[in-house]
Amino acid sequence: MEINLNKLLLSLSYTLDFIEMDVLGVTSNHSKRVAYIANILAKQLNMNDEERFDLVACCILHDNGVTEYMLKEAIKTNSSKRKLVLENFKEHCIISEENLKEYPFLTDVTNVIKYHHETYNGKGFFKKQKNEIPLMSSLIFFGDHLDNVFNLKDTNYNKIENIDKYVRGHSGKLFSPEIVDSYFNVSSKPCFWLDLKDEFISDAIRRNIPNIKMKKSWKQIEKITKIFSLIIDKKSTFTLRHSQGLADKIETMGKYYDKDEIEILKLKIAANLHDLGKLAVSNDIIDKQSKLNEKEVYLVKQHTYYSRISLSNLVGFEDITEWACNHHEKLDGSGYPFGLKAEDLDFNSRLMTCLDIYQALMEERPYRKGLSHGQSMEILKDMANQGLIDNKIVEDIDIVHCNDSLTL
Ligand SMILES: [Fe+2]
Ligand SMILES: [Fe+2]
Ligand SMILES: [Fe+2]
Ligand SMILES: [Fe+2]
Known part of the structure; x- marks a missing residue:
């Protein structure tokens, strides 16, 4: 049968997103927004279709290991502290990477999910910095982080100004200057912010992600x-x-x-x-x-x-x-x-x-x-x-x- 695997993942993402809602109080369509942002920046950075196709898959699945992780630690704490507990443990990165060993990626995505919490200045879980971090991991981190901090489904003119300020302020710290430049290239267009809204995100994803069908x-x-x-x-x-x-x-x-x-x-x-x-x-x-x-x-x-x-x-x-x-x-x-x-x-x-x-x-x-x-x-x-x-x-x-x- 001919299938676009990312379409399968996007369908499943509807329920996968609940994992983060449960643990972090993240709102609906989180992984779709991470995928949208990472993909659009990757396009700016000239990533090819196969790589972007895999990047989208990694974005949708970036926290798939949180469920198991929750069992170990987060579930023991009350819901208001769960985010803190999760942020302080790196196991979910390892488990999320491990769970996908058998997934048929088109390119080499080794360590992409494992390093999705690494920061440009080396203050992430694994202390990787600059070009030690796969570009795909940094793109996931960028979208994930911004959506967690600013809840990007709901933005307005003033909030966008604040987000821009935050991104500029963290260039060379949390984020690579290269990614920050790409962000300013795409975020100046009104469609970027509109696409991130709950009512438009699914269509926006369909318009932007590479359509690669495989015989499976x-x-x-x-x-x-x-x-x-x-x-x-x-x-x-x-x-x-x-x-x-x-x-x-x-x-x-x-x-x-x-x-x-x-x-x-x-x-x-x-x-x-x-x-x-x-x-x-x-x-x-x-x-x-x-x-x-x-x-x-x-x-x-x-x-x-x-x-x-x-x-x-x-x-x-x-x-x-x-x-x-x-x-x-x-x-x-x-x-x-x-x-x-x-x-x-x-x-x-x-x-x-x-x-x-x-x-x-x-x-x-x-x-x-x-x-x-x-x-x-x-x-x-x-x-x-x-x-x-x-x-x-x-x-x-x-x-x-x-x-x-x-x-x-
Ligand atoms: Fe059952
Ligand atoms: Fe059941
Ligand atoms: Fe994570
Ligand atoms: Fe996330």
């Missing part, structure tokens, strides 16, 4: 989405294997039902991305030790809606989006977020629902231990008897699992 097989796309499943799973220690476990189980069941290779790969992609919207749910809720209250349940129930928003514009992903985003719908219409009914839910959506519940039951949660196959099947059969989930699929899961155990 479904197998390669599955591999790329697996990177995202790791990012999603790392959101919480309790879901460390959730999407991965679901992808494995859906592959096993796909083979049991004799589905062809492409359908199985698409099902795995759907499994990899099904809980993408969970990135939009605060860790305070996901990791809560006690029972969730009504307001928290209401917020958790939004996650499949966010998954759908992220995936729905991707050409070629239409059936994947259905299978991924219907996993909390129930046959009797009591599920969420749409309250779809049996006639709206195709076989693969039903399969995803059953396996998602099965996978979740077997995992440990803050409030209970993981259940055995037998205990999980009891719950699944009970739900099937109530007309919530597909009876035949539940029986098949039992058969396949029992066969699996015999061969172990």
